[in-house]
Amino acid sequence: MKWKRLKPRASFSQKVLHQNNKLRLKGKNMQVKTNFKNRMIQNKNGVIGPVEPRNPNVKVKTFGDYPSVPRSYLEVAENYGPDLSGPQLCDELVALICHMFTEDEADIIRHLKSGEYKTAAELAEKAHRPKEEVRAILDVLAREKYIIMSAGRPPQTRFFLIPIVPGAFATILVRTSMDTLTEWHKKFALLYKELYDTGFSALKAKVTQPGIRYLPVGESIENVQYALPYDYFAEYIDRFDDFAVALCQCRMVEEIAGQGCGRPMENCTSMGKSALMMAKQGRGRLVEKQELLEIKKEAEASGLVTWAMLLEREGNSTSCSCCGCCCGMMRSISEFNMPGRIAPPHFLPECDLDKCSYCGKCALGCPMGAITIDTKNKTRGFAAERCIGCGLCLVQCKKEQALTLKPVPGFEIPEVKIRKRGGFLSGLSGE
Template sequence: MEENRVYEQLAEHLNRLPAGFPRTPTGVEIRILKRLFTPEEARYACTLTLKPEPPEEIAKRLNLEPGKVAGILEEMAKKGLIFRIRKGSETRYMAAQFIIGIWEYHVNQLTPELIADLREYAPYFFQQAMNLRTPQLRVIPIPGSVTAVQSIMPYEEARRLVEENQPIVVAPCICRKEHGLTGEACDRPLESCLVFGLGAQYYMENGLGRQITVQEALKILEEAERDGRVLQPSNAQKITNICTCCGCCCQILKNLKKLDKPALYVVSRHIAELDEESCVLCGTCVDRCQMDAITLGDDHAVINRDRCIGCGLCVTTCPEEAITLKEKPKELQKDVPASLRETYARMFQERMSAMVGKA
């Protein structure tokens, strides 16, 4: 009973973090935690917040010897259960959210059982996430879909984001890794997620990815454009990652695709627009769209504006150049927070407001 109680406490603790960890009727979330955390690790994780702290401060709360606490925290960081930041000789530890965080940090430790549990849990997690105005990721246009004369914010320009955020690590996509282990892999590259800054440092230390140059990162963006992947960076002007996502594997895109109006739930300043007279009904755009936002009509393609997420994949391969990206009307745009701290603060406030509304 005592062991079960600590996992219940950890589930509640993770659910108080901005991204949440919603409870389920089946209790699959507890099963996931038991696969990942020992009871002792669960107790330690319950004491951490999103504020990075030295082991000495955490040891005070636990009323334990700092040396012992430091050793356990370091092992937990190595296992992908919490986040670690090193600056010079100082090391600080903080809580990791379940998604995006703990789950992604286990890309090298997936098992069929863990995958099955995650797939059972994912609809509950994303149902809660879709109710927030502020998501963790946003969508930016692939580089070739935006012309030099178009107005685009610096934090939406993929090449610029890569050039200005270093060090850079490339890591395996956990969604494609998951599908590969269950025999459902697509033909996109496995090594395709870009991680920057402190996140890159954590990934390198934990063996989750390898450091690459700016030119190598730009090549990954080019490959993503060619094989039809959506660029999803952190929903902040100062990014920590860029995911290159396919609609067949990405849990976020798969759950968005189930919605009637995916465009309402993403942060994206752009939408595809068709020149009907130039369209020759070749169907290339239909194949490229990850949201089923384009269909073929009698005389030309038809873009469903409620489904278009502004990724630009349909633009770059249209042989007649009949599709362009246009900026959405201001009233349909969502602003991008300056930092992840601001993103998480907004998410937390939105979740608290929703809980008060249900009370």
């Protein structure tokens, strides 16, 4: 297959469409749309709440279990293992690696280990192959397939691996239109889904530091006196001048697999220099701050929750708006019941049982399955460890107004760590 770079979509007609969309949304009070379903929430005999959590199921294998698979692929799969936040060797990982790389590419990438930054010359020496040939292959992987990343200018360009998730999963799929997906991309998405569904990523939740924090939906904190600038998306993005939006890769994968929820996709956001790079590569659409705020407002109205990064590259950041049925980060809780990768919330909902009608709308609207309502026996359950403090339950409870958001006692604002170079964010921009 010949790889071609995606061309930017910046036609006049599209600008007009987005301008019309802005006018349609502007000044409109948030009304949560209820025609979307969350497959992680069930209604069982009148009891509305989370589905039974799945247990991670990674069946660990050894090289000897794959006698017909070239060793170079197995070594690459090993490189994407636990040292790079991936799973141990398993069928799903091997299948994905065999699809991501040609055997020629794998013969080079086998020599690129987790945490290493290597030039084409260094890898050529290890692979015993011509330097120019190796550089050409690395350029395809870094600048056309977006599987690995590069830093610096030739001839001192250094190449490095990024995790499958968060990492290559996003850089491979991020784009402005589903129409640009090739059969290779679609197969990658399906193979990635099979790997994710083993639950390997959820297992990491217990041993990793939180990488993101979810923001309360705007309407839920309009009258909350304890809300901080920290809690508002508009404040979070105020330090940036450049923004680009693309399709959410998690919902893309579920759509390809026939399990899409139908919620808006164009809300994956790059900020700062990475936004300009994404647009230059044709993988993001530049927007003004006001349009971005309207996009996020529509996302919230569709039951999506926006997150902010706790690990950034200097001058850059990213954000997306998630659902509990598609988002890989949320599903670590909503599907596998393993909190840990998400920062503790600033707020938790408090219910006035005298006002509660036990209608179940709050449980249906909770993306994490933190609320259980027995509509027949009029009881309510709340799993605080699953709650991300998004406030969608409160927005659903407009009629009874039985819910309020209360600050968590002793809450401390998590530190945002800034990297001067490297890391996943530099990967998003392809630098």
